[in-house]
Amino acid sequence: MFSVSSIFTNQYSSKMNKEIISIIVPVYNVERFLVQCLRSCVEQTYTNIEIICINDCSIDNSRLIIDDFLSDNRVTCIDNDQNRGVFFSKDLGAKNAKGTYIFFLDGDDYLEKDAIEKLFSVSDNSDIVAANMQLVDEQYQLLDRFLTWDKYGELNAEVFLNQVIRLNRWSQCCMLIKKEVYDKILHFPLEVKIREDALVLLQLCNYASKVMLVNQFIYNYVQRKSSALNHVKTADQRAKEDYDFAINAYSILNCLNKISVDNKSLIKLNLVKELSWILVSKEIKAKYGFEISKIIRQILIDKSLLRFTFQNNGVKIFLFYLFTILVPKFWVIASNFNNKKK
Numbered sequence: 001m002f003s004v005s006s007i008f009t010n011q012y013s014s015k016m017n018k019e020i021i022s023i024i025v026p027v028y029n030v031e032r033f034l035v036q037c038l039r040s041c042v043e044q045t046y047t048n049i050e051i052i053c054i055n056d057c058s059i060d061n062s063r064l065i066i067d068d069f070l071s072d073n074r075v076t077c078i079d080n081d082q083n084r085g086v087f088f089s090k091d092l093g094a095k096n097a098k099g100t101y102i103f104f105l106d107g108d109d110y111l112e113k114d115a116i117e118k119l120f121s122v123s124d125n126s127d128i129v130a131a132n133m134q135l136v137d138e139q140y141q142l143l144d145r146f147l148t149w150d151k152y153g154e155l156n157a158e159v160f161l162n163q164v165i166r167l168n169r170w171s172q173c174c175m176l177i178k179k180e181v182y183d184k185i186l187h188f189p190l191e192v193k194i195r196e197d198a199l200v201l202l203q204l205c206n207y208a209s210k211v212m213l214v215n216q217f218i219y220n221y222v223q224r225k226s227s228a229l230n231h232v233k234t235a236d237q238r239a240k241e242d243y244d245f246a247i248n249a250y251s252i253l254n255c256l257n258k259i260s261v262d263n264k265s266l267i268k269l270n271l272v273k274e275l276s277w278i279l280v281s282k283e284i285k286a287k288y289g290f291e292i293s294k295i296i297r298q299i300l301i302d303k304s305l306l307r308f309t310f311q312n313n314g315v316k317i318f319l320f321y322l323f324t325i326l327v328p329k330f331w332v333i334a335s336n337f338n339n340k341k342k
Contacts (some may be wrong), residue, residue: 018304020175021049021116022099025107026089027066028056033108033222034065036129036140040110040220042072048115053077053107054089087188087196090172094182101129101176108222109173110140115218119176121167127208128160129176134221143223147174152215158260160211161202161304165266170198174219181207187255189248194241199252202267206256228301239281239336246274250295266310273300276324293328300325 023041027034032342041051051074053066069075078092094102101120105111112118119129129316133147150163164170182205185200192199233241248269253264279285285292299305300321310318324331 001115008142009326019048019101019120020034020099021046021120022093022097022102022116022179023049023051023105023116024090024097024102025053025105026056026086026093026154027052027053027107028060028083028089029058029060029062029064029088030107031058031060031062031065033110033224034062037067037105037107038065038069038075040113041105042069042075043113044111044116045114046120049074052093052099054093055079056085056089070170071233085190085193091188094179097179099179100213100263100287100335102179102182103176105173105219106173108180110220110222112218112220116176118214118216118218122212122214123176124212125152126176126210126211127178127181128204128210129159129214129243131174131214131216131218133174133221134217135223135341137223138225140157140220140222143325146217147221149213149215151214155211155213157205157208157211157258158263159333160208160213161259161263162266164201164205165263165270170195170201172201172204173195173221177204178208187248187252189244189252192241192244195245199248200239200254202249202259206258217232236281236283238326239284240276242274243278243292246278247295250299261304262308262312265312268302268305268323269309269313272296272299272321272324273331276329279329280332296328297325 025041038051038053041049053065055063057078057080063077063079066075066077070077078096080089080092090104090243094191101123103116104233107194119131123129130149132149135143135145135147138144147169149169151159151165181204185203187199187203189199249267252261275292279289279292306321309321320331327333
């Protein structure tokens with residue numbers, strides 16, 4: 001006689017043996033961390049996986065470390081012909097993936113051993129399955145900082161995107177993404193060097209329907225002092241990167257027809273703030289000042305955004321909004337004034 005639990009176990013075991021999960025690891029000069037990263041992949045309790053490493057012309061021993069793992073037939077490596085950046089590498093891995101779901105893992109981070117199993121066991125044909133991250137230092141000691149969600153369980157893509165916007169959690173790391181949904185993405189602006197994940201996730205939410213959020217810590221995010229995010233940049237370099245991101249984000253947003261007016265409005269307001277701050281850079285203002293001011297006004301002269309701002313953000317932000325139409329740098333001026341008062 002079969003029990004309900006044994007039937008569920010048999011169904012789950014059958015499913016585990018059937019579905020391939022593709023773990024994509026972009027690699028660039030991460031020799032100190034790569035062994036831990038790849039070991040956490042090959043030791044997953046969910047075994048029906050492929051691990052695709054994209055070596056982005058590393059000049060350290062990263063490629064040799066990958067070679068040591070190639071004896072596991074689930075591990076493969078693709079070498080870029082020149083340094084292309086993480087945006088290109090992730091997409092190349094996704095295009096070569098054979099799995100029903102793809103999972104992005106940065107080459108200096110690592111997974112809990114049951115990470116993929118925890119996500120896939122509750123996937124239930126979801127388009128996106130996401131969980132929590134915990135932050136660790138370079139010695140893999142747990143820090144007192146976490147990245148979590150406000151709501152868990154089954155959500156539609158609009159509710160999920162609203163959380164993403166409010167919590168500023170745009171990274172695709174720590175997510176199972178259905179490959180057939182990822183393959184619908186059309187816009188990959190490779191010139192963007194920061195927050196490129198946001199441009200991808202924005203498009204994923206446009207094509208996704210069902211999202212599952214899991215209240216489990218499955219991903220270890222290593223805080224590196226030497227990471228690209230911590231490199232010293234000039235104000236003009238930062239402004240140029242912010243400009244490239246904001247312009248592309250606005251362009252992509254206008255092409256997405258399934259995202260709600262409210263979520264689009266929240267994103268547009270954030271882009272206006274960013275574009276306004278970019279005008280602080282004298283060099284960027286000289287090169288792109290007219291274009292940035294034009295785009296700010298183009299974003300703000302929108303009846304639905306005007307209505308949303310007045311109804312949801314209070315009179316103060318609404319006044320910021322109106323004055324910024326006249327003086328695109330006003331958001332910065334007002335912020336600086338408030339800081340001086342404090």
